[in-house]
Amino acid sequence: MHAIEQPPLSQRLRQVTAAHHTRVERSGPMPTLLRGELGLTAYCILLRNLHPIYRDLEAALARHAAHPGLAGLDIDGLARRAALEADLATLHGDGWADALPLVDAAADYAARLRELSASRPELLLAHVYVRYLGDLQGGQILQRIVARCFALDGEAGTRFYRFGAHAPAELSARLRAALDGPSRDDATRAAIAHEAEAAFLRHVDIFEALPVGDAAALRADG
Numbered sequence: 001m002h003a004i005e006q007p008p009l010s011q012r013l014r015q016v017t018a019a020h021h022t023r024v025e026r027s028g029p030m031p032t033l034l035r036g037e038l039g040l041t042a043y044c045i046l047l048r049n050l051h052p053i054y055r056d057l058e059a060a061l062a063r064h065a066a067h068p069g070l071a072g073l074d075i076d077g078l079a080r081r082a083a084l085e086a087d088l089a090t091l092h093g094d095g096w097a098d099a100l101p102l103v104d105a106a107a108d109y110a111a112r113l114r115e116l117s118a119s120r121p122e123l124l125l126a127h128v129y130v131r132y133l134g135d136l137q138g139g140q141i142l143q144r145i146v147a148r149c150f151a152l153d154g155e156a157g158t159r160f161y162r163f164g165a166h167a168p169a170e171l172s173a174r175l176r177a178a179l180d181g182p183s184r185d186d187a188t189r190a191a192i193a194h195e196a197e198a199a200f201l202r203h204v205d206i207f208e209a210l211p212v213g214d215a216a217a218l219r220a221d222g
């Protein structure tokens with residue numbers, strides 16, 4: 001009997017997470033953001049709660065750059081932490097880390113990334129898929145919404161959604177190739193798929209804990 005050929009990892013991750021996309025887009029401040037109606041303070045709180053995810057994910061990827069299961073992920077222009085910090089400094093000010101609230105779900109997500117870095121670094125691929133492919137595919141729409149909503153000119157305040165001279169489609173293709181490249185056994189592929197589903201649910205938990213309006217944001221902060 002011939003072994004059943006497994007789909008590429010990126011395709012499997014797309015299949016297992018497809019049902020979660022809509023739930024994430026309907027959680028917390030996301031519908032208001034997508035309508036271009038989210039207030040500036042609430043938007044900054046959203047970015048602030050994404051920050052520890054990128055901080056710890058990118059630290060873990062740097063730590064395990066030589067790991068064979070993470071080969072090919074050192075893609076120029078992909079990292080988002082610095083751009084995210086620049087947007088927060090532009091939109092809120094240099095004291096954003098202390099002034100804006102961090103919800104427990106975001107802290108828990110960051111702790112999970114550190115746990116994987118220490119014990120099962122290959123499962124970080126699930127979070128690479130969820131975050132970076134989402135940024136590359138949906139970020140261009142969000143960039144236009146945010147720029148229009150807050151009357152931003154140029155790149156200031158929207159660097160998180162910009163990839164410089166790198167075309168998002170090209171980066172997406174390189175990222176998928178990195179996800180699909182190394183050979184993995186069935187148990188590892190299943191564990192990565194499970195982690196990707198859990199990552200989506202973690203995003204729901206974060207977004208549901210965030211304020212939608214600036215008045216609510218100010219109450220949460222003070």
